Amino acid sequence: MARETFALEEARKRGLRLEPYKDWDACKRSKSELSTEATQEAQGETFPKYVFQCVRCSTLAPLVNCSNCTGTSWGFCVVRGRGNGIYCTTCEIGKTRWECPECGTDNPVTKTLGHLEEERGGSLGPVVIAIIVIALLYYAFVAS
Ligand SMILES: [Zn+2]
Numbered sequence: 001m002a003r004e005t006f007a008l009e010e011a012r013k014r015g016l017r018l019e020p021y022k023d024w025d026a027c028k029r030s031k032s033e034l035s036t037e038a039t040q041e042a043q044g045e046t047f048p049k050y051v052f053q054c055v056r057c058s059t060l061a062p063l064v065n066c067s068n069c070t071g072t073s074w075g076f077c078v079v080r081g082r083g084n085g086i087y088c089t090t091c092e093i094g095k096t097r098w099e100c101p102e103c104g105t106d107n108p109v110t111k112t113l114g115h116l117e118e119e120r121g122g123s124l125g126p127v128v129i130a131i132i133v134i135a136l137l138y139y140a141f142v143a144s
């Protein structure tokens with residue numbers, strides 16, 4: 001499974017949304033690991049779970065293996081003198097920036113890292129509306 005860069009629209013068409021990591025203060029405590037092998041299935045298509053979105057061209061680029069040791073797992077960390085970022089859990093090299101394969105832009109990890117999730121609102125909306133309508137009818141009936 002070696003999917004290269006792709007457009008967010010491609011994932012959206014298959015019912016996925018991009019959830020950016022926002023709370024970078026939490027990275028000091030977070031034990032969660034980001035695997036480069038993690039995937040998100042959507043309507044028969046396989047996408048990488050963890051992706052970066054380029055600030056310039058908006059292309060999505062998958063989180064890739066460590067360039068130093070080929071490790072597949074990253075954790076959240078604070079890189080000394082360079083701020084928040086991620087580190088390879090195997091060789092412990094930290095990284096705070098990545099280069100977009102499409103346009104060559106030097107991107108910050110913190111503003112661009114996210115994960116693909118299934119869009120939930122789509123199927124839940126009608127159910128919520130039905131419950132509200134039933135509740136309104138019930139109260140109208142009880143009140144009369
Ligand atoms: Zn780019």
Ligand SMILES: [Zn+2]
Nearest residue numbers: 066069088091
């Ligand atoms: Zn490494």
